Amino acid sequence: MSTKSLDAVSLIALDLGTTNTRANLFDVADGQYRFIASGSSPSTIYAPFFDVGESIYQSLDKLQKITGRILLDKEANLIIPSQAGGEGADGLVVTYSCGRPLNLVTVGLLGDASLEAINELAGSVNGKVVESIGINDRRSIDERADAILAAKPDLILFAGGTDNGASRSVLKMSDLICRILQTMPAEERPAVFYCGNQALAAEVKDQVERFTAIDIAPNIRPEIDRIEIEKVGSALTPLINRIQGNNVKGLSRIATICNTPPESSATAAGKIVRFLSATNDPQKGVLAFDVGAGSSSVTAGFGSSTSVNSFPFGTGSGMAEFLKRANIEQIHQWLPRDISLEDLRDALYQKTLSPESLPATREALAIELAATRQILREMVREIRLRGGLTASSYDPIVASGATLTRGTSAAEILLTLLDGIQPAGITTLILDKHSIISSLGAVAVVQPYLPIQVLESSAFTNLATVVSPLSDSRAGTEILNVRLEYSDGRVSEASVTKGTLVALPLKPGETANLYLEPMHRTRIEASGLVEDFYKVNGGICGLIIDARGRPLNMPENEEEREELYDSWKVALGE
Amino acid sequence: MQAQVLDIRPIAKFRRSHSLPVPGNVLVRQGQSVSTSDILAEVDIPVSQVTVDIVRALGLSSKQEAEELIQHKVGERLEEKDIIAETGGLFSRVIRTPAPGLILAIQDGCVMIETKTRHVALEARIPGLVVEIQRNRKIVIEGVGTLIQGAWGNDKVGYGPLVNKASEREAALVGDAFAIDVRGSIVLAGTVLDSTILEQAAAAGIAGLIAGSIPSRLIPAAQAQPYPILVTDGFGIMGMNQLAYQLLSTNEGRDAAINATPMNQRKGVRPEVVIPLPVDGQMFDGFCEYQAGQMVHINAYPFAGQTGIIEKVSLSNTLLPSGLRAPAAEVRIDQVKKVIPLANLEVISIETELSAET
Numbered sequence: 037m038s039t040k041s042l043d044a045v046s047l048i049a050l051d052l053g054t055t056n057t058r059a060n061l062f063d064v065a066d067g068q069y070r071f072i073a074s075g076s077s078p079s080t081i082y083a084p085f086f087d088v089g090e091s092i093y094q095s096l097d098k099l100q101k102i103t104g105r106i107l108l109d110k111e112a113n114l115i116i117p118s119q120a121g122g123e124g125a126d127g128l129v130v131t132y133s134c135g136r137p138l139n140l141v142t143v144g145l146l147g148d149a150s151l152e153a154i155n156e157l158a159g160s161v162n163g164k165v166v167e168s169i170g171i172n173d174r175r176s177i178d179e180r181a182d183a184i185l186a187a188k189p190d191l192i193l194f195a196g197g198t199d200n201g202a203s204r205s206v207l208k209m210s211d212l213i214c215r216i217l218q219t220m221p222a223e224e225r226p227a228v229f230y231c232g233n234q235a236l237a238a239e240v241k242d243q244v245e246r247f248t249a250i251d252i253a254p255n256i257r258p259e260i261d262r263i264e265i266e267k268v269g270s271a272l273t274p275l276i277n278r279i280q281g282n283n284v285k286g287l288s289r290i291a292t293i294c295n296t297p298p299e300s301s302a303t304a305a306g307k308i309v310r311f312l313s314a315t316n317d318p319q320k321g322v323l324a325f326d327v328g329a330g331s332s333s334v335t336a337g338f339g340s341s342t343s344v345n346s347f348p349f350g351t352g353s354g355m356a357e358f359l360k361r362a363n364i365e366q367i368h369q370w371l372p373r374d375i376s377l378e379d380l381r382d383a384l385y386q387k388t389l390s391p392e393s394l395p396a397t398r399e400a401l402a403i404e405l406a407a408t409r410q411i412l413r414e415m416v417r418e419i420r421l422r423g424g425l426t427a428s429s430y431d432p433i434v435a436s437g438a439t440l441t442r443g444t445s446a447a448e449i450l451l452t453l454l455d456g457i458q459p460a461g462i463t464t465l466i467l468d469k470h471s472i473i474s475s476l477g478a479v480a481v482v483q484p485y486l487p488i489q490v491l492e493s494s495a496f497t498n499l500a501t502v503v504s505p506l507s508d509s510r511a512g513t514e515i516l517n518v519r520l521e522y523s524d525g526r527v528s529e530a531s532v533t534k535g536t537l538v539a540l541p542l543k544p545g546e547t548a549n550l551y552l553e554p555m556h557r558t559r560i561e562a563s564g565l566v567e568d569f570y571k572v573n574g575g576i577c578g579l580i581i582d583a584r585g586r587p588l589n590m591p592e593n594e595e596e597r598e599e600l601y602d603s604w605k606v607a608l609g610e
Numbered sequence: 611m612q613a614q615v616l617d618i619r620p621i622a623k624f625r626r627s628h629s630l631p632v633p634g635n636v637l638v639r640q641g642q643s644v645s646t647s648d649i650l651a652e653v654d655i656p657v658s659q660v661t662v663d664i665v666r667a668l669g670l671s672s673k674q675e676a677e678e679l680i681q682h683k684v685g686e687r688l689e690e691k692d693i694i695a696e697t698g699g700l701f702s703r704v705i706r707t708p709a710p711g712l713i714l715a716i717q718d719g720c721v722m723i724e725t726k727t728r729h730v731a732l733e734a735r736i737p738g739l740v741v742e743i744q745r746n747r748k749i750v751i752e753g754v755g756t757l758i759q760g761a762w763g764n765d766k767v768g769y770g771p772l773v774n775k776a777s778e779r780e781a782a783l784v785g786d787a788f789a790i791d792v793r794g795s796i797v798l799a800g801t802v803l804d805s806t807i808l809e810q811a812a813a814a815g816i817a818g819l820i821a822g823s824i825p826s827r828l829i830p831a832a833q834a835q836p837y838p839i840l841v842t843d844g845f846g847i848m849g850m851n852q853l854a855y856q857l858l859s860t861n862e863g864r865d866a867a868i869n870a871t872p873m874n875q876r877k878g879v880r881p882e883v884v885i886p887l888p889v890d891g892q893m894f895d896g897f898c899e900y901q902a903g904q905m906v907h908i909n910a911y912p913f914a915g916q917t918g919i920i921e922k923v924s925l926s927n928t929l930l931p932s933g934l935r936a937p938a939a940e941v942r943i944d945q946v947k948k949v950i951p952l953a954n955l956e957v958i959s960i961e962t963e964l965s966a967e968t
Contacts, residue, residue, distance in 0.1 A: 084612075219715065385829065396912075403911070443933065
């Protein structure tokens, strides 16, 4: 299927998640592209259907009922293109995060060259790198072969050599891959994706395809100082679709009527982050977090580089994976004392048995949001380890995911994001309340103006502009004077002490000039410089000064901790 | 809206399929009766291999020359110190296998020998009849009897007479329950509070344990036990749901099979207890929608393990006590009405079966 650009006016974007399937409708209203509505249905990827087709139908049917627009014909097929009477839509794109996390083996030459690049590419795939092999690996060939056999990979990502560069080492690694493939039963052999020295592509293909399917892509590192993650990532998409097509029944079927091949939700969201980072303040990066049920992702954009990072954990079916790495005591620090550590542990493990369940009570919601904070922290920690946070500060930070968008109060969401992400400097926190960021990324391929116009609309919610000063002063010390001058001449002032959260009113759509007077060597931006004033935008929670410090450490004493936490909630109007 | 279903039925007919990761040796035939621990099929999958480079070892000039000297073919088994290749002549040099194993491949003058395999044996896990065998890989078993699905299992199977050690559905198992009568038995408990109880059960030689709940801190200890442990309702101290307790306790003395397979949504499998019965039951396809009057099981904190009756279903978003909005049902639990999201409810199949009959 080739990607076709459209003069389309109406587009449907399906987002296939582990827990929910969403059908998002975009169309022109008042001469601008707008997000019209979304129909959502529980995913039918698991028993008794084992096919996403049913939930796609249900979500489209809901969308029909919400909009009053006929989208399905009598045989329950999606009407494409739209008809003279307005039935149907002109285009369809699909993103998905419901596939099984894949076991990945990366093979490259040098740790700081091709192996580094291929590991970065692997980070964008929903899965785990279970084995990584380079030319300087000190293990014997047999030990390396055994490691790959034990890893039971779904996919081998293989890079090496600049174009017309290293050849002997690349062929040596290709030979190793072939040896390993031969020792595996044919049904268990992983696919191979080659993105190394292009001069050897044909030879590598000849060697490998005797044993398994191989896809050849452009060189991920064609020159020593040039990395082509985005281009190679696009070439990887069809192969991932083929593998996930076997895991996600119905995906291949819906792909035949799409205007562009389905792609992972994280990769699609990456396109929007790339666009935002190219158009925003060049000194700052852009971050997008998606806390999903089965998997989660963070995309970081800074200048021309974008790093997509997928993680095989989340708040639903991904909870079991998260608990393998989570420290339950750390999750407990975000909870009131009447929820014991034992109850918390039981509730989280119970969630692994019923991943689709929702918080029915305030206590259950508090537990889910506490786990979300730690998931966000874990993602930030991991992306730092991968070297994915290259900017000193990020603005905006976009957050999506069902946990954050299914009706929790804005203040609770904001506090969860601040506790989890702990942003630095001055940033705007934006909530993707309809979970459409990945749909916009997928739509951009066929209708580039659509995402730009929808991003400018009210489809996204500005939660707050947040100032996070850094100070070594003790808690309780005055560290910052704040003056906010509104466009109508009103003024708000506050004196901020270390350890507090302060909210100043600034409604969505309002702008104001923010004057900051740091004290006791308090820093606002990493540079240490403070501008005369900052033009800031309003949000549902207003302008927030988060003077709690970085990293944010909670008191060990439970009583103190709860009092402090309550004071933060009160500050945000909870 | 498609309901989640928990299959609990006094008389049920059901099919379960098991697959090898790759085709292997099938040890049963269609129509054969099998018990829980019978092996249906098996296969060896390589996990370790050794490569012998004949060119380098014999100092040869070409791969072709090496391959001419290799005395074995792919698929042949090498025993300890078997000769792989020999130059011949008066001062013949030989290369012997560094380890016994199967020759997996001969390529570029190298011989790859499988030295260690992972033996995969497919257990029947439930008693029943083999009704289908596909491509030496997939085997389908049909069982009939009382069926009780659970929530968690430690991935072991067992079979034996049921012994009830729970005076009520929340009762915790105590150490002095393990008298001589429990050896080889499947023990029924409301909950287990201490890992030492699990150790004592192992020492007493029980054939399996069915508990309503266990605290999640006991998961590692439960996984380490040599006998199967099936938890019907989940983690905590809430005990067993009323229906499962009633069915199990009234079947005390009958033989029961525990398939304590971990729950796997992708494969659609759950741990389950089967009490084989010499009667015919009905198949249930798992499809049903939420309706008023259904008996439901709650699967999430803080009401996990409780059962109730749906009084009203609201498919549109309803305000929950948590402040969230979601499709929900009004459920009567012990005469108290609670608003529970549909996502937290499993319809108990016994009800769908009864309503189908009426």
